[in-house]
Amino acid sequence: MxxxxxxxxxxxxxxxxxxxxxxxxxxxxxxxxxxxxxxxxxxxxxxxxxxxxxxxxxxxxxxxxxxxxxxxxxxxxxxxxxxxxRTTRTVAGSLNIGVFATAAAEILPIALTRAREKHPELAVQSREMVVDEVYDAVAAGSVDLALGLDYPDVPIPRAPSLRLVRLVRERFALAVPSGVLPDRQEISVADTGDLGWILPDLDTHYGRAIRTVCRRAGVEPDVRHQVTDTAASLALVEAGVGTTPVTDLMLRLRPSQLRVLDLTERFERDIVIIVRSAAQSRPTVAALAGVLHELTATGE
Structure with a gap:
């Protein structure tokens, strides 16, 4: 056979x-x-x-x-x-990685440039994926490594064969339209009043995480626009039709005319490397993981 x-x-x-x-x-x-x-x-x-x-x-x-x-x-x-x-002295070979949209725009270009400088014999192929699907893609072996997200409030279920390495933890703030709450620098989700929310679907991990934070504060968010794309969410805030949670990385995706207020409630996400346990010791995987660690440690 x-x-x-x-x-x-x-x-x-x-x-x-x-x-x-x-x-x-x-x-x-x-x-x-x-x-x-x-x-x-x-x-x-x-x-x-x-x-x-x-x-x-x-x-x-x-x-x-x-x-x-x-x-x-x-x-x-x-x-x-x-x-x-592991039998070779140099990092050589091909590596398939999965990335979600924000990482593809803000992290991947710098990481690939740095990887090419440090490991010229490493060939990296990338594939943009829906962020909630990267865990399954790594577990299935369709990519060797992925950049993904995890939420301390609602940890994402994963196969026992996977390992997560946290690169950076980001704290969410709240993006509100320009001119709204001009005297506030900080806000609780309980005080968002009639602003209305721009949030992803409840079926997404991100959607469940932010709703968990709201309900812990005794608030049922008034979702007026159900949007997953970060750039589209920021554009809607800029248009004055609602508020949405943001991190520094998300804000870099689209320059926008809006205000950012600190959130009283702690709402965080982790940007993580996802890899199969069996692949952790591969030199190609370890090399790219090392590059990603360096970039996030220096804030580039």
């Missing part, structure tokens, strides 16, 4: 995600590409691994059995790649 890592990874992700479409989104393939990978795997093992149930597919007994072993095989493969990298 012969199979590829991509085929095994598609099978493992199907046990986690449940649909071909969800597997494709996680691994960065098309649904057709995932179906082709699984069909090729079935031909190789000469056993049906999937069966159709209405418009969905589910694993057969053979599929579930192979998926359990495939997880171990992929873990062993990651260990082997790390061992091979």
């Amino acid at each position: 012969e199979w590829t890592s991509s085929q095994l990874r598609s099978l493992v992700e199907l046990t986690r995600r449940g649909t071909i479409t969800a597997v494709a989104e996680t691994l960065g393939y098309t649904p057709g590409g995932v179906s082709q990978q699984l069909a090729a795997l079935e031909r190789s093992v000469r056993e049906p691994l999937l069966r159709r149930v209405g418009r969905r597919v589910e694993l057969t007994d053979a599929g579930r059995a192979l998926a359990r072993h495939a997880e171990r095989m992929l873990s062993i493969e990651a260990d082997a790649v790390a061992a091979l990298e």
Whole structure:
């Protein structure tokens, strides 16, 4: 029997995600590409691994059995790649990383420049992702390392195989339209009154985190605009239609004419490196992680 890592990874992700479409989104393939990978795997093992149930597919007994072993095989493969990298004296090879939008704009360009200067034989490929999906992408092996977020108030669930390294902790303030509350430098969420809120959906980790802070203060935020994109949220504040939480990194994404008030309540987020435990010791992973640590430590 012969199979590829991509085929095994598609099978493992199907046990986690449940649909071909969800597997494709996680691994960065098309649904057709995932179906082709699984069909090729079935031909190789000469056993049906999937069966159709209405418009969905589910694993057969053979599929579930192979998926359990495939997880171990992929873990062993990651260990082997790390061992091979450790035999070289120079940091060389390719590295796939996932980044969310704000990190892609503010952190990635400087990090890639610094990595190229320090490790010229390291080839880094990046992929912008929805921030809530980077954990799954690392766990699935579709990226080697990712920049993501975590919230002390509502920690993001993650697979046991993942490790998080905090780069920096940011405290949120509140962006309000120019001319609003001109005598205030600090505000409680309880005093936002009729300002109205611009927040992401409750289904996002960020949306749940800010609502947790509000409810702890006895406030149910009056969400008038449900927006995920940071630049769009800042533009709406600038237009005078509401208030939104911001950090220094978020403010750098879009120069805006607005006021920033300190929040009485402590609301924070961590910018983190997400990596599989088996990949932590890979020289390429460690090298890029080191560059990211240097950048955040110096505030560049």
